[in-house]
Amino acid sequence: MNTKRTIQSNIEESLFKGKIIIIYGARQVGKTTLVKEILKKYPDESEYYNCDEIDIRQALVDKTSTELKAFFGNKKLVILDEAQRVKNIGLTLKLIADNFPELQIIATGSSSFDLSSEIAEPLTGRKIEFYLYPFSLEETGTVYSSLELSRLLERRIIYGMYPEIVLNEGEAERNLKSLTSSYVDKDILQYQKIKNPEILEKLLQALALQIGNEVSYNELAVLVGADKKTISSYIQILEKAFIVFRLRPFSRNLRNELKKMRKIYFYDTGIRNALINNLNPMEIRQDMGNLWENFIISEKIKKNNNFNISKNVYFWRNRQGQEIDYLEEGNGKLEGFEIKWKEDKFKKPKAFLENYSGSSINLINKENFGKFV
Numbered sequence: 001m002n003t004k005r006t007i008q009s010n011i012e013e014s015l016f017k018g019k020i021i022i023i024y025g026a027r028q029v030g031k032t033t034l035v036k037e038i039l040k041k042y043p044d045e046s047e048y049y050n051c052d053e054i055d056i057r058q059a060l061v062d063k064t065s066t067e068l069k070a071f072f073g074n075k076k077l078v079i080l081d082e083a084q085r086v087k088n089i090g091l092t093l094k095l096i097a098d099n100f101p102e103l104q105i106i107a108t109g110s111s112s113f114d115l116s117s118e119i120a121e122p123l124t125g126r127k128i129e130f131y132l133y134p135f136s137l138e139e140t141g142t143v144y145s146s147l148e149l150s151r152l153l154e155r156r157i158i159y160g161m162y163p164e165i166v167l168n169e170g171e172a173e174r175n176l177k178s179l180t181s182s183y184v185d186k187d188i189l190q191y192q193k194i195k196n197p198e199i200l201e202k203l204l205q206a207l208a209l210q211i212g213n214e215v216s217y218n219e220l221a222v223l224v225g226a227d228k229k230t231i232s233s234y235i236q237i238l239e240k241a242f243i244v245f246r247l248r249p250f251s252r253n254l255r256n257e258l259k260k261m262r263k264i265y266f267y268d269t270g271i272r273n274a275l276i277n278n279l280n281p282m283e284i285r286q287d288m289g290n291l292w293e294n295f296i297i298s299e300k301i302k303k304n305n306n307f308n309i310s311k312n313v314y315f316w317r318n319r320q321g322q323e324i325d326y327l328e329e330g331n332g333k334l335e336g337f338e339i340k341w342k343e344d345k346f347k348k349p350k351a352f353l354e355n356y357s358g359s360s361i362n363l364i365n366k367e368n369f370g371k372f373v
Helices: 008-013 031-039 054-060 065-072 089-099 112-119 146-159 163-167 169-190 197-209 217-224 228-240 269-275 288-306 350-355
Strands: 020-024 046-050 077-081 104-109 127-131 244-249 262-266 312-317 323-330 333-339 360-364
Touching: 008 031, 020 031, 020 089, 020 112, 031 046, 031 077, 031 104, 054 065, 065 089, 089 104, 089 112, 104 112, 146 169, 146 269, 146 288, 163 169, 169 197, 169 269, 197 217, 197 228, 197 262, 197 269, 217 228, 228 244, 262 269, 262 288, 269 288, 288 312, 288 323, 288 333
Parallel strands: 020 104, 020 127, 046 077, 077 104, 244 312, 333 360
Antiparallel strands: 244 262, 312 323, 323 333
């Protein structure tokens, strides 16, 4: 199955504009496949380098512009895959940008923690950034009919949307468990030099069990046996590694709205389910509603990213317990979404509609979700 990634055309439109292109995304989301697809259009003028390989890293560290020119030769397009593995990669990329504006570099990184901190200052004004996430439903819709997508929906929620999982249905469970453990062990514990791996693993499980609920860092600290500062630091690492993302509460300083709590969701529900070792079908799950909520919100985040839609995203809740699962604010509009697995009716929170005139609230369920993602 050949699933074209939605951001590919945006990347191709950005080539040869005098900017270095950075593609962020977790390991195994398809960055290498994506850049190799782009290379196919330049077979004799391009080169691919995997920076996980030690000799490639050595060829790029502490080199002069003359040495770099000799290394790249007359290529027009060069891929540096897993570029965060190269020491001082930001300075190397700056040298290239300043001295060889005709050479197009695409650098990929599986941890924005490493790569963005390395390149932020050296590449100010010299880069265009893209984010690649696991497959979106819209992307798999290019090869599956709407009927097939509907039939496969529960499977996608349980096992997630990583390409390796979607493209190898028969090995989904084994591949998912392998992917999850290598993700945690290699990408986070190894590269981020985590001092307390047990704390991190407990935190991941605690977050997995709390999707859809408001999260208190103080409560998490007590639960996993760490201080609040460690919890905050580890959650930031998980965000930078594209495992989780935060939703802030929406508030316009009305006294009865909650402002301090946040919700934390997983970019991929399969990873989340593997962390708590629960791959049961939807009908026998206790967390069915929260899991569906996470899945839909993640799909909305992917859609906004893939189509370059700029929106602020939140949840809303007041002290009377009225709430809206997901809010998008953009282009002068405020749209709310209540996410339910089966229900086809819900009570719209009056307080929200009264305080925010012109806003709208929609219900997303398993029958109509296609209109929204």
